Amino acid sequence: EPEVTQTPSHQVTQMGQEVILRCVPISNHLYFYWYRQILGQKVEFLVSFYNNEISEKSEIFDDQFSVERPDGSNFTLKIRSTKLEDSAMYFCASSWDAGYSPLHFGNGTRLTVT
Amino acid sequence: KNEVEQSPQNLTAQEGEFITINCSYSVGISALHWLQQHPGGGIVSLFMLSSGKKKHGRLIATINIQEKHSSLHITASHPRDSAVYICAVRWDRETSGSRLTFGEGTQLTVNP
Numbered sequence: 581e582p583e584v585t586q587t588p589s590h591q592v593t594q595m596g597q598e599v600i601l602r603c604v605p606i607s608n609h610l611y612f613y614w615y616r617q618i619l620g621q622k623v624e625f626l627v628s629f630y631n632n633e634i635s636e637k638s639e640i641f642d643d644q645f646s647v648e649r650p651d652g653s654n655f656t657l658k659i660r661s662t663k664l665e666d667s668a669m670y671f672c673a674s675s676w677d678a679g680y681s682p683l684h685f686g687n688g689t690r691l692t693v694t
Numbered sequence: 695k696n697e698v699e700q701s702p703q704n705l706t707a708q709e710g711e712f713i714t715i716n717c718s719y720s721v722g723i724s725a726l727h728w729l730q731q732h733p734g735g736g737i738v739s740l741f742m743l744s745s746g747k748k749k750h751g752r753l754i755a756t757i758n759i760q761e762k763h764s765s766l767h768i769t770a771s772h773p774r775d776s777a778v779y780i781c782a783v784r785w786d787r788e789t790s791g792s793r794l795t796f797g798e799g800t801q802l803t804v805n806p
Contacts, residue, residue, distance in 0.1 A: 611792065613792075613793075615794075617735075622780075622796045622797065622798050622799065623737075623780065623782070623796040624796070625793040625794060625795070628792050628793060630792075635792065636792060636793055638793070669735050671737060678792040680724070680725060680744075681742070682727070682739045682742045683727065683739055683742075683794070684739065685729075685736070685737040685738070685739065686736075687734070687735070687736040688735045688736060688737070690735070
């Protein structure tokens with residue numbers, strides 16, 4: 581069965597550094613998402629992406645965050661200048677349509693900011 | 695504020711028991727998802743419902759739109775069912791677009 585692939589599985593970075601989290605969604609999916617989960621808390625929506633542009637973003641997704649689909653397969657989340665509070669598990673997800681088909685999640689990237 | 699509430703927060707069962715996890719939400723939805731999160735953190739989609747009932751193996755999910763409530767049932771539970779079960783909803787299109795709002799999750803432990 582096709583999978584959403586995320587790399588790396590764990591990233592450690594220093595405060596103020598830029599990080600790029602990478603995702604390869606399922607190939608025929610059209611909608612792409614980033615969610616995050618701070619340790620011990622619930623999963624939170626960050627951003628959705630369709631037709632090469634952001635379709636929706638949450639209040640968490642400020643100017644420090646950006647997303648890109650640089651080619652036909654990768655979907656990336658960039659954090660420009662990481663803060664301690666960015667430490668979390670980041671999940672990429674994809675779906676065939678905007679909410680009427682199941683979401684497929686990657687295994688997540690655990691980001692630790694020191 | 696639109697909310698998703700799950701109960702119980704923690705559930706311990708003996709192998710073979712029938713398990714029910716509940717999810718309530720505050721306003722109209724277009725879809726409800728049940729997800730399973732493994733100890734390593736990965737999330738797997740179990741069901742997506744907008745009405746009625748769905749069954750997959752030993753798992754059954756039901757939803758009552760009028761009462762704004764959904765349940766996830768596990769029959770003949772097994773230790774490998776131990777995980778966090780999460781309810782997530784997509785609010786009606788007019789209010790929130792395509793994002794999902796997640797509940798806090800229910801930690802299920804099934805003892806042999």
